[in-house]
Amino acid sequence: MNDRRSFLAQSAAGLVGAALVSRAGAASIPEAPIRTSAEMAPPLIPSTGRPYHPVATLNGWSLPWRMHNGWKEFHLVAEPVVRQIAPGMDAHLWGYNGQSPGPTIEVVEGDKVRIFVTNKLPEHTTIHWHGQRLPNGMDGVGGLNQPQIPVGKTFVYEFEARRPGTFMYHPHADEMVQMAMGMMGFWVTHPKDPSFMRVDRDFVFLLGAFDIEPGSYTPRVNTMLDFNLFTFNTRVFPGIDPLVVRRNERVRIRVGNLTMTNHPIHLHGHEFEVTGTDGGWTPPGSRWPEVTADIAVGQMRAIEFIASEPGDWAFHCHKSHHTMNAMGHGVPTMIGVDHRGVLERITRLVPEYMVMGERGMADMGEMEMPLPDNTLPMMTGSGQFGPIEMGGMFTTVKVRDGLARDDYKDPGHYKHPTGSVAYEWKGQVPVAARPEPVAPAKAALKVRKPGGHAGHH
Numbered sequence: 001m002n003d004r005r006s007f008l009a010q011s012a013a014g015l016v017g018a019a020l021v022s023r024a025g026a027a028s029i030p031e032a033p034i035r036t037s038a039e040m041a042p043p044l045i046p047s048t049g050r051p052y053h054p055v056a057t058l059n060g061w062s063l064p065w066r067m068h069n070g071w072k073e074f075h076l077v078a079e080p081v082v083r084q085i086a087p088g089m090d091a092h093l094w095g096y097n098g099q100s101p102g103p104t105i106e107v108v109e110g111d112k113v114r115i116f117v118t119n120k121l122p123e124h125t126t127i128h129w130h131g132q133r134l135p136n137g138m139d140g141v142g143g144l145n146q147p148q149i150p151v152g153k154t155f156v157y158e159f160e161a162r163r164p165g166t167f168m169y170h171p172h173a174d175e176m177v178q179m180a181m182g183m184m185g186f187w188v189t190h191p192k193d194p195s196f197m198r199v200d201r202d203f204v205f206l207l208g209a210f211d212i213e214p215g216s217y218t219p220r221v222n223t224m225l226d227f228n229l230f231t232f233n234t235r236v237f238p239g240i241d242p243l244v245v246r247r248n249e250r251v252r253i254r255v256g257n258l259t260m261t262n263h264p265i266h267l268h269g270h271e272f273e274v275t276g277t278d279g280g281w282t283p284p285g286s287r288w289p290e291v292t293a294d295i296a297v298g299q300m301r302a303i304e305f306i307a308s309e310p311g312d313w314a315f316h317c318h319k320s321h322h323t324m325n326a327m328g329h330g331v332p333t334m335i336g337v338d339h340r341g342v343l344e345r346i347t348r349l350v351p352e353y354m355v356m357g358e359r360g361m362a363d364m365g366e367m368e369m370p371l372p373d374n375t376l377p378m379m380t381g382s383g384q385f386g387p388i389e390m391g392g393m394f395t396t397v398k399v400r401d402g403l404a405r406d407d408y409k410d411p412g413h414y415k416h417p418t419g420s421v422a423y424e425w426k427g428q429v430p431v432a433a434r435p436e437p438v439a440p441a442k443a444a445l446k447v448r449k450p451g452g453h454a455g456h457h
């Protein structure tokens with residue numbers, strides 16, 4: 001317990017104002033804690049209200065609350081934020097309480113929840129509580145369910161968290177712009193019975209997509225499909241936290257998709273089952289094993305598995321363009337193009353000219369190319385064996401023996417048992433026998449034009 005407390009105390013260092021929550025108890029509105037760091041805070045163990053097993057938010061945190069006359073009260077502040085997308089790149093976004101995505105809200109089935117929402121954006125906003133059963137006037141669609149929250153004003157949402165499960169929140173006001181700017185957050189309603197669907201580690205994150213020109217800071221908000229940064233909780237590889245788990249633990253990963261396209265999320269080394277959606281828990285008889293779960297736009301999925309295989313396992317979107325960072329998508333395919341002669345002539349005019357991609361693009365994983373300021377390499381990150389050549393929606397699940405129950409710190413590279421890594425064959429390699437190709441000229445001669453039909457001349 002002592003370890004756990006000191007761990008929590010460390011995490012509180014990243015929270016500005018969290019310590020003030022209890023002092024603000026006398027005031028009418030709870031303090032709004034602000035977080036400035038993109039490091040993952042350890043799960044927030046509840047000190048008031050009903051007990052539950054807290055979730056771990058990748059590169060994020062859970063919002064502290066106060067109990068007030070039987071209500072669980074939170075304070076969200078919608079505001080411009082600076083989010084570090086990965087070391088080397090900051091984005092100027094809109095979010096909640098200092099970050100995009102906003103803090104995760106964790107409540108328990110049956111809780112009476114009151115959320116104060118203060119609008120510090122330059123335009124009106126609302127919050128929609130995606131997936132919740134609640135009074136119609138609390139659903140947050142601006143104009144339909146409530147007036148928009150004007151600039152500078154605070155509105156109050158009140159409802160009972162009736163159904164346990166996985167939810168998210170986002171604006172339903174100037175939605176295209178506000179979501180393109182990063183306004184979204186995760187919500188978990190824990191079951192009243194803490195032993196129901198109990199797992200050892202419960203990770204949550206949202207899928208996001210941004211269009212930020214290399215060298216700039218603010219997303220283009222009118223982009224419809226051609227996004228260039230694909231994120232887990234508004235971070236890209238190598239900035240995304242690894243999912244650290246102790247071997248043989250039961251692990252749940254909850255993912256919500258607030259981008260404009262689907263993301264097939266793929267786990268290496270293990271099979272999992274989809275145990276929940278934003279509509280609730282899936283009945284056990286309806287589950288089947290998968291290694292990839294396609295998460296459509298606006299959907300959430302909870303996947304579960306026993307982390308029985310030690311190692312550093314890739315965990316990523318299977319759309320290969322979504323595991324790359326900005327830049328380079330307009331580069332023509334150069335594989336097989338012979339640059340000899342051309343390069344020499346161009347170099348006379350442009351001394352730093354570099355030919356890209358004539359042998360594939362793997363070179364770019366190691367290349368130290370000059371990039372505009374505030375721009376991440378398209379393929380980046382390195383492992384113990386060299387460049388990983390990834391970006392975007394890519395991280396690792398790190399399964400280790402002997403971790404403490406509450407240890408989420410990166411354990412470093414996996415130490416492979418001797419003889420368990422792919423290795424180079426040093427012996428003779430026989431030349432593969434290939435069938436004789438059919439000479440194209442002869443083959444063409446055998447082709448006869450169809451005849452005998454009226455209209456063919």
Ligand SMILES: [Cu+2]
Nearest residue numbers: 263317319322
């Ligand atoms: Cu994707």
